[in-house]
Amino acid sequence: MTVASADASAKPSVERRPPGAMAGRLRSIGMFAVSIVAGIAVWQLLAMKYGSGLVASPGQTVSAARELAADGTLGNSVIASSRRILIGWGLGLAVGVPVGLLMGQVPFIRRLLDPYIEFFRFIPPVAFVTLAVVWLGIGEASKVVLIFYTAVFIVTLNTIAGVLSVNETKLRAAASLGAGRWQVMRSVVLPSTVPHIVTGARLAMGNSFLTIVSAEIVAAQVGLGALIWTSRNYGRIDWVFVGIIVLGILGFVFDRVLRIVAARVLKRYEVRV
Known part of the structure; x- marks a missing residue:
């Protein structure tokens, strides 16, 4: 072997992206931009057709957002709503995951708790807004509890669905190798259930945004829901549009961050989001 060939073989191989990966990424960005521009164009046409009394134009909405941001109303509303959503959603995740694992693994507990799960999950959180305010007051606790309930x-x-979908062959194989209940849970059940947990977390995040508006309309002075309701009282359609659009952007950002974190932290569980 010559020195040149030895040096060439000693050089580390450079990892290259597939030729189509960059083109696919640029195509996705381009489609996203086209979609946004088309949506704004349709919005502008609707505003021109129905007038600012019914539909605030993109320009009016941007001006209203600047106005609300200048006096701190928009920033305080975003912070307040985000805090309530993250705390309530986090508590729901912290309680829902272990309860779901337990119910999925232990038939007795599943039969014991299933009637309550099936009963309360069909009652919308907005039905409990009045009771939450009466029991917990108009402070942060009532909003957080409603989001937790959601x-x-x-x-x-x-x-539970993730636990029940675990392949029975894997469970029998682990048991035949002498794995205990905790080892089966950690090595077989949990890895198979993680994708379902992530899906549940994303769905719960979306529903938390639905709940925060009704909760803040009834019992909050600060928050995006309160901003939308106050705007309605003052007849400021442009403020209403600001609140709605910021809610959508905030939800998009939260979901995207959750997807990125789940894909990286739970990479070994082959989570695809």
């Missing part, structure tokens, strides 16, 4: 059943049901 999230916990979704996460629990998705976790």
Whole structure:
């Protein structure tokens, strides 16, 4: 072997992306941009057709957003709503996952708790807004509890579905190798259930945004729901549009961050989101 060939073989191989990967990424970005531009164009046409009294134009909405941001109203509303959503959603995740794992693994507990899960999950959180305010007051607790109520059943049901979908052959194989209940849970059940948990977490996040508006309309002075309701009282359609659009952007960002974190942290579980 010559020195040149030895040096060439000693050089580390450079990992290259597939030729079509960059083109596919650029295509996705381009489609996203086209979609946004088309949506804004349709919005502008609707505003021109129905007038600013019914539909605020993109320009009016941007001006209203600047106005609300200048006096701190928009920033305070975003922070307040985000805090309530993250706390309530996080509590729902912290309770829903272990309860779902337990119900999925232990038939007795599943039969014991299933009637309550099936009963309460069909009652919308907005039905409990008045009771939450009466029992917990107009402070943060009532909003957080309502969001927790929204999230916990979704996460629990998705976790149960993940546990029950585990291949029976894998469970028997682990048991035949002498694995105990905890080892089976950690090595077989949990890896198979993680994708269902992530899906439940994403669905619960979306429903948390639905709940925060009704909760803040009834019992909050600060928040995006309160901003939308106050705007309605003052007849400021442009403020209403600001609140709605910011809610959508915030939800998009939260979901995207959740997907990125899940894909990286839970990479070994082959989570695809």
